[in-house]
Amino acid sequence: DTFAFRKPDPRHLTETILLAGGDPHRALMVGDSQTDIDTAKAAGIPVVAVDFGYTDRHVREFEPSAVISHFDALTLGLAERLIATAGH
Secondary structure (H helix, E strand, O other): OOOOOOOOOHHHHHHHHHHOOOOHHHOOEEEOOHHHHHHHHHHOOOEEEEOOOOOOOOHHHHOOOEEEOOHHHOOHHHHHHHHHOOOO
16 A cells, blocks of 8 residues: 555545545545445545445445445446535
């Protein structure tokens, strides 16, 4: 890893976005675990959880912004709505 801090520290996500040339205010995270969801929430970034990951618990329990069952469900419209309502 590039950073001295790890998830769920929000800097892990925000610094990764910045390093890639992105804007955390125009980003969302896709994850499959409670740690992913907690990280995005701590950063104030919407998180789309996939329900086909490796967690023993259903990702809905972690209260992500949205849940999808296939990557095709992550449309531009969904991403834009989640980012617009993130409250940055």
